[in-house]
Amino acid sequence: MTIPTTPPPAAGAPRPAPGRVGPATLAVQVLRSPRARRPDAVLVVAAGALAVMTLAAVFAPFVAPYPPDAIDLLAVNAPPSAAHWLGTDGLGRDLLSRLVYGARTALLGPLLVVIGSTVIGMLLGLIAGWRGGWIDAVLGRVFDVLFAFPSLLLAIMAVALFGKGLVAPVIAMSIAYAPFVARLTRSLVKAEVSRPYVSAYRVQGFGGAWIAFRRVLPNVTPIVGAQSTLNFGYVLAELAGLSFLGLGVQPPTPDWGAMINEAQSGILAGAFLPALVPAIAVVIAVVAVNILGDELSDRIGGGIPA
Amino acid sequence: MSLLEISNLTLDLPGGARLLHGVSLAVGAGETVGLVGESGSGKSLTARAVIGLAPDRAALGGRIELDGRSVIGASGRDILALRRDSAAMIFQDPRSGINPMRTIGDHMTETLRLCEGLSAAAATARAVELLSAVRLPRPEEHLRQYPHEFSGGMLQRVMIAGALSGSPRLLVCDEPTTALDVTTQAEIVRVLADQRDARGMGMLFITHDLNLAASICDRVVVMRAGRIEEEGPALRVFTRPSADYTARLVATTPTLGPGSGSGSGADERPADVPASDAPRSGGRASALALTASGLSKTYHRHGKPPVRAVVEASFDLEAGAALAVVGESGSGKSTLARMIVGLEPTDGGELAIAGRDRATIPRGRRERLARARSVQMVFQDPYLSLDPRITAGRAIEDALRLHSDLDRASATSRAVDLLEQVGLTAAHAEARPRTLSGGQRQRVAIARALAIEPDVLVLDEATSALDVSVQAQVLDLIARLRRERGLTVLFISHDLAVVRRVCEEVLVMRAGEIVERGGTVRLLEAPSHPYTRLLIDSVPRPRQADAQPAGATVA
Structure with a gap:
């Protein structure tokens, strides 16, 4: 009795595998993962809400019934009507239009912060996890210091230094959120480094930097990326808070946080809608993003808590 | 009335997959029944079902009677009572x-x-x-x-x-010695046999190791893909298997005995040095591929005595030869391998590969590449040594393009060539590791190492994570590559029987020291160091070991 040297027939040809994992194929993998067969209702609603907000922000000029700063002096603090579906604010501006335009800054800010903090955090985390030793120790202490500062405080400091607007807070919050990303990246990279495939690359003669950036980093990116989306909601709420304090986006640019701020006096006059509508929008956006982010990190990362 | 009777046991997963197709077996008091098979054969599932450990939501059919009580459909309380009084289980990893x-x-x-x-x-x-x-x-x-x-x-x-x-009246042992060294395995098996005899216990002994099963069991049940292939007295199944599958399994199981256990007739005598040396010009074995002298490594630990992992290791390896380094866990054989491939700095001693000094960890691109071309390594676990994101073809291409200035297209075709040389096809080039089986992955790892055309290939327990039939195929592949390419091989292993099939010389390590070196045949037949003798004696073999060796009957 002899054993054939060729592979057994049972082991046949492999399943066809897609090309390299880009964001698109990754998205496809995520959507096709087993649990995606019957997406639960909450998830659909959350995704729908975010999609509506994103589309509204992108196509604001077509969606909004009025320009965001068009003043209708005949309707100040007007209740909802056929002309103004959500009513108007204290200056007679259409609330719906301002809400739609406000989605632009409300979504753009957190998006930039998530991207910025992910890039900074992954870079630092990779360096710390890959090199270890004193670099790891120093970076670890730097993260500890950053953790001690509330991100809102950092943003306020940045505004004090560089002036009001969207840019300074976005940079400050990118830095403030980077340690969260960096810590996760570091621990994932550390686990990856101890795996034999990294040793195998070394034995083949590949350099450390190549292995770290071209092989290890892409392998941890899906998990880190999924975790980073969870930050989106927090940042959105904090940036809205900053605008509410008058330190963020400046009037007359419509912004949800600023709208709440401007509507304060109206509340005493009995017009609660101008404050309530943007507040609800913030809540819906944050909840929707968190639901999606949770699901995403569950599917990709096996549910590592943030 | 047997102690345990399983009849027509089926197990279905909620998804509709049937994992057990009507398994029937019986264990009497004082009897040891071996449940033998490769991974995925359903042997562990069967054994676990006996003490009510079937997977959640799995549907069981058929009958299991333990000590006169039915297990299938028993209430939680009854199962608890069974586990307390009738059956106990020990698992693979005690820790x-x-x-x-x-x-x-x-x-x-x-x-x-x-x-x-x-x-x-x-x-x-x-x-x-x-x-x-x-x-x-x-x-x-x-x-x-x-x-x-x-x-x-x-x-x-x-x-x-x-x-x-x-x-317990029945002891279920699920691969109880697989994670242990061979000398420890021998002790555990002795303890189990003692206790069985002293207590008149029945034992259901699950293992993938036919030699081990034949050494401890009275009867053996061979399983494959959820079905029983063969059942009978252990020695009979081992020496005169009636099912094709069992015969193949026996044939592929490496044994220490001479002239048996070789998968393909061509490799009957691995000690044929000239055969492997033939393609080399002149055939003179004077060229040394690797020389180590006084190679040492000591690990210093906080607050504990330092560990001397490798102590003054000196040996040399002729070009085209195959040398095995054998030892138990902690013997320093893996540290030695890691020093040779440049993953671990040496503390002292000299190391030369193909005449160049290679004692230090390479620095800089040129040194790295030169080092990589001097020695390559195939790692133990192919599930971990391949990058999960990179396809098989791409892994080989990357190695090729690092070491040559091939363009994309010619690297791709060369990668396919290499895959074909190790018995895979062009279709596998597109496959990610997770879609490949263990044996296929290890072939990819070997192709990747060969792509660099190293002077020396280090195989670090390269077959120990594989099933026996797959292991036989990979060993055959290594033997073929040695013949065809005149490959120089350093084969790190804990398994003397495997070593016998690949290497003509063996080096035995214990606690960091080389205790014996010699030709494989001589060393297995007449070991001179007591530790080598202990190692050889610990390898399980069928009881009545003087009986006709298995392979002879089969081949």
Whole structure:
């Protein structure tokens, strides 16, 4: 009795595998993962809400019934009507239009912060996890210091230094959120480094930097990326808070946080809608993003808590 | 009436997959029945079903009667009673089955106090009795120790003692020695056999190792893909298998005996040095591919005595030869391999590969590449040594393009060439590791190492994570590559029987020191060092070992 040297027939040809994992194929993998067969209702609603907000922000000029700063002096603090579906604010501006335009800054800010903090955090985390030793120790202490500062405080400091607007807070919050990303990246990279495939690359003669950036980093990116989306909601709420304090986006640019701020006096006059509508929008956006982010990190990362 | 009777057992997963297709077997009191098969054969599922450990939501069909009571459909309370009085189980990895925060005494007396209602003093007395029954040297002292103070073999004995505390009538052993060294395995098997005989227990012994099964079992049941292929007295199944599958399994199982266990007739005598040397010009074996002299490595630990992993290792390896480094865990053989491939700095000594000094860890691109071309390594576990994101073809291409200035297209076609040389096809080039089987992955790892055309290829336990039939194929592949390419091989292994098939020379290591070196045949037949003898004697072989070796009948 002899054993054939060729592979057994049972082991046949492999399943066809897609090309390299880009964001698109990754998205496809995520959507096709087993649990995606019957997406639960909450998830659909959350995704729908975010999609509506994103589309509204992108196509604001077509969606909004009025320009965001068009003043209708005949309707100040007007209740909802056929002309103004959500009513108007204290200056007679259409609330719906301002809400739609406000989605632009409300979504753009957190998006930039998530991207910025992910890039900074992954870079630092990779360096710390890959090199270890004193670099790891120093970076670890730097993260500890950053953790001690509330991100809102950092943003306020940045505004004090560089002036009001969207840019300074976005940079400050990118830095403030980077340690969260960096810590996760570091621990994932550390686990990856101890795996034999990294040793195998070394034995083949590949350099450390190549292995770290071209092989290890892409392998941890899906998990880190999924975790980073969870930050989106927090940042959105904090940036809205900053605008509410008058330190963020400046009037007359419509912004949800600023709208709440401007509507304060109206509340005493009995017009609660101008404050309530943007507040609800913030809540819906944050909840929707968190639901999606949770699901995403569950599917990709096996549910590592943030 | 047998102690355990399984008839027509089926197991279906909720998804509709049927994992067991009507398994029937019986175990009598005092009898040992071996359940043998490769991974995925359903042997563990069958055994687990016996003590009510079937997977959640799985649907069981057929009948399991243990000690006259039915297991399938029994209530949780009845299952509990069965586990307390009738059956106990021990698992593969003792360390994951014991609470690391509690003492051995806690582990041992808990069951006795809670299930048998013994007083603390009586439970302690019983625990001491049980621990000495499994031949642990100082039972009273062990009760106060923690699991981390124990070696794997000692811990497995604790687990056995724990399993015996309920005086079970049936002991289910799921690969109890697979994670252990061969000398430890021999001790554990002896303890199990003693206890079986002393207590008249029935034993259901699950293993993938036919030699081991034949050495301890009365009867053997061979399983494949959820079905029973063959059943019969152990020695008969081993020497005169009736099912094709069993015959193949026996043929591929490496044994220490001469002239047996070789998968393909061509490799009957691996000691044929000239055969492997033939393609080399001149055939003179004077060229040394690798020389190590006084190679040492010591690990310094905080607050503990330093570990001397490798002590003054000196040996050389002729070009085109195959040398095995054999030893148990902790013998330093893996550290030696890692120093040779440049993953671990040496503490002292000299290392030259193909005439160049390679004692240091390479720095800079040129040194790295030169080092990589001098030696390549195939790692133990192909599930971990391939990048999960990179396709098989791409992994080889990357290596090719690093070491040559091939363009994309020619690298791709060369990668396919290499895949074909190791018995895969162009279709596999597009496959990610997770879609490949263990054997296929290891072939990819070998192709990747060959792509660099190294002077020396180090195989670090390269087949120990594979099933025996797959292992045989990979060993054949290595033998073929040696013939065709005149490859120089350093083969690190714990398994003397495997070594016999690949290498003409063996180096035995123990606690960091090389204790013996010699030709494989001579060393296996007449070991000169007592440790080598112990290693050889510990390898399980069928009882009545003088009987006709298996391969002879089969081939």
